[in-house]
Amino acid sequence: MLTHADLEHLLSNLESDLCERKKSLSERGKIRQAVCAFANDLPDHRQPGVVFVGANDDGTSAGITVSDQMLRTLADMRSDGNIIPFPTMSVEKRHLHGGDMAVITVFPSDAPPVRYNGRRWIRVGSRRGTATREEERRLTEKRRFRDVTHDLRPVATASVDDLDVELFTRTYLPACVSPEVLEENTRTVEQQLMACRMLSTVEPLTPTVTGILVCGKSPRDFIPGAYVQFLRVDGTKYDDPIKSEHSLSGPVAGLLRRLEELIEININTAVDFTSAPTEVKTPDYPIVALQQIVRNAILHRDYDTSNAPVRISWYDDRVEIQNPGGPYGNCTVENFGEPGITDYRNPYLAEGMKVLGYVQQFGRGISTTRHSMAENGNPPPEFQVQPNHVLIILRSRQ
Numbered sequence: 001m002l003t004h005a006d007l008e009h010l011l012s013n014l015e016s017d018l019c020e021r022k023k024s025l026s027e028r029g030k031i032r033q034a035v036c037a038f039a040n041d042l043p044d045h046r047q048p049g050v051v052f053v054g055a056n057d058d059g060t061s062a063g064i065t066v067s068d069q070m071l072r073t074l075a076d077m078r079s080d081g082n083i084i085p086f087p088t089m090s091v092e093k094r095h096l097h098g099g100d101m102a103v104i105t106v107f108p109s110d111a112p113p114v115r116y117n118g119r120r121w122i123r124v125g126s127r128r129g130t131a132t133r134e135e136e137r138r139l140t141e142k143r144r145f146r147d148v149t150h151d152l153r154p155v156a157t158a159s160v161d162d163l164d165v166e167l168f169t170r171t172y173l174p175a176c177v178s179p180e181v182l183e184e185n186t187r188t189v190e191q192q193l194m195a196c197r198m199l200s201t202v203e204p205l206t207p208t209v210t211g212i213l214v215c216g217k218s219p220r221d222f223i224p225g226a227y228v229q230f231l232r233v234d235g236t237k238y239d240d241p242i243k244s245e246h247s248l249s250g251p252v253a254g255l256l257r258r259l260e261e262l263i264e265i266n267i268n269t270a271v272d273f274t275s276a277p278t279e280v281k282t283p284d285y286p287i288v289a290l291q292q293i294v295r296n297a298i299l300h301r302d303y304d305t306s307n308a309p310v311r312i313s314w315y316d317d318r319v320e321i322q323n324p325g326g327p328y329g330n331c332t333v334e335n336f337g338e339p340g341i342t343d344y345r346n347p348y349l350a351e352g353m354k355v356l357g358y359v360q361q362f363g364r365g366i367s368t369t370r371h372s373m374a375e376n377g378n379p380p381p382e383f384q385v386q387p388n389h390v391l392i393i394l395r396s397r398q
Contacts (some may be wrong), residue, residue, distance in 0.1 A: 002048065004094070011059045011096055012052055018047060021055035023062045031104070032077055036116040039087040039110035039141055048108070049123070052187035054101035061099025074102055079342070079362040080363065084099055084351040085109070085197075086362075110148050111348065118178035120195075133186055134253040140194045143201050143253050150304040151213070152197060152345040154206040155222050162222070163198065163207050165189055167251060168215045168216055172196065176355045196349040197348050209303060213252050213263050214352040220249045220360060224307040224367070225324060225347050228259055228298070232266060232314045240315075247309075252349070253356045256295065263290050266314055284396045285319065286372040289381070292365040293392050295358050299350055306388075318395045326387040336385045369394075 002010070010019045022203040038049025039369035043381050053074065054064040075091040077083060088107040088149055093100060113120040113136055120131040122140065131139060143152075169189065174182065198211030212219050212226075219226040227249035234241045267290075269283045279281055294389055297310045302325030311322040327336050329343030342363035344350050353359045377397045383392040 001090070002050065002105060004096075007050065007052075007094060007096055011052055011055060014059065017043065017123055018045060019050045019052065020123075020128075021052045021057055021059065023054070023056060024064055025053060025073060025102075025175070027053075028073075031074070032083055032116050033121045033128060034123070035089060035104065035106050036083055036114050036119075036121040037128050038106035039089075039109040039114040040112045040122050040131070040180040041142075042118065042122040042124055042135060042139060043076055044142065044343060046108055047068075049106045051106070052096070052101050053104065053275065054099065055097075059097060061097050061101065063099055064101075066093045066100040066102050070186060071102060075103055075224075081284075081354050081359065081362055083114060083353055085111060085114060085347050086350075087114060087154065096252070103332075111143050111152055111172040111197060113174075118176065119181065130181070136195055137191065140201055141339045142268065142316060149345065151209045151349045153209055154200040154202075155209055155212050156206060158207045158212060158216075158222050160193075160199065160205055160207065162217055163193065163215045164210055164217050164251065165193075165215075167173055168193065168196075171190075171253070172215060172352070172355060180343065197351070198331075208348070210352055213303070213349055214356075215251060217251075218249075221250065225301070225303060225309055227309045228255065228294075228312065229309045229313070230259070230262060230312045234316070236317050237313050238313070252298065252353060253358070256298065256358055259294060260287075260291055263287065263294070267377070282397065283376065283393060286376040288372040289369040289376075289378075289394060290370045291346070292318065293321050293371075293381070295353065296365045297321055297390075299353055299359070300328070300390075302344055302345065302388075316396075318393055321392045323390045323392075326389060327385060333385045333387065337383050338388070 003152050010016055022031055034051045050133050054066060056062050071091050071093060076091055078086055090105045092103050094103045118135055122131045122135055146183045173192060190205060194201050197208055198215055200206045200208055227247055230246040232243040234243045246262060248255055264287060267283045267285055267287060269281050301310055301323050306324035313320045325345060326331055328345040331341055331343050335341045373381055379395045382393040
């Protein structure tokens with residue numbers, strides 16, 4: 001981390017391209033642009049960039065009050081889904097040049113380009129703007145695979161032919177990239193795939209794990225555990241007769257669409273004609289809760305070391321969702337599910353699911369599940385967390 005003296009020097013250096021100054025939180029759009037630009041690190045400084053909130057253009061204090069709520073709002077920019085993939089950043093309150101400021105320190109991304117609302121922001125010298133085609137190519141070539149998460153690593157046995165290019169260009173790309181950038185349309189398909197982290201940046205061009213999961217023609221051919229096993233049990237015990245069984249696989253959007261159709265079919269809805277002037281329909285499970293838990297299971301599962309599927313076992317009195325892969329990063333067995341505690345084993349798959357509309361805001365799945373279960377009259381969800389798997393139990397409305 002930068003020292004107090006480092007920050008004072010950077011704040012005073014009006015020529016530096018490693019800092020930006022904003023007077024207040026009202027400039028949050030420009031703050032996000034700056035975060036995105038520093039994460040992209042086009043000049044390849046390999047040093048953190050800093051956004052000072054509460055500073056005038058000349059580096060003097062703007063005299064604002066830096067509250068805890070303001071710091072939380074700035075910290076939420078990391079994972080609110082507007083900047084993807086997640087930037088690595090810290091937010092703190094510092095007393096600089098005679099006044100309080102919020103200091104956002106942004107570290108260069110290992111997997112550029114980073115986008116804010118579909119645009120790839122960069123900073124070179126005094127200029128901040130969106131990347132040109134050539135600048136985007138340079139950003140993509142800066143990507144480093146040595147220390148990145150598993151979902152960005154190349155799948156050695158796959159080739160470009162194993163990606164559904166039509167699915168990518170028809171569905172994913174328009175949702176991922178701003179219309180202005182698409183209008184240029186001068187990039188090759190391979191360049192677009194690389195920029196969206198579906199394809200590696202080294203020869204021979206090889207799909208990444210995210211590319212196979214999001215746009216692969218047959219993901220399970222390369223990632224054996226990339227499927228969901230669904231069992232509808234006629235009873236309340238594991239060895240009771242099975243009503244139906246389904247094994248679902250394919251690109252993540254199609255997989256989730258078919259799975260959520262199956263979930264909706266299995267929900268029973270009671271209709272009350274007597275307690276209100278109009279009929280009242282109450283499902284035995286809120287579909288939002290099931291959607292959130294299933295999407296979380298596919299997003300957070302371990303695609304690296306486990307070949308087991310996500311398992312959904314639907315009994316007469318409960319639904320059990322078992323996910324290969326235990327807690328990751330900041331999440332532990334002890335703090336799993338606590339508000340504000342979240343981390344991502346597969347951050348680039350998370351980006352893909354956000355682009356496709358299956359994630360609205362990161363880190364809210366469990367709280368949304370708890371809320372919808374309570375509103376529907378169900379018991380709270382139960383979590384059985386082990387180092388190598390997570391079992392979530394949703395019990396039927398009584």
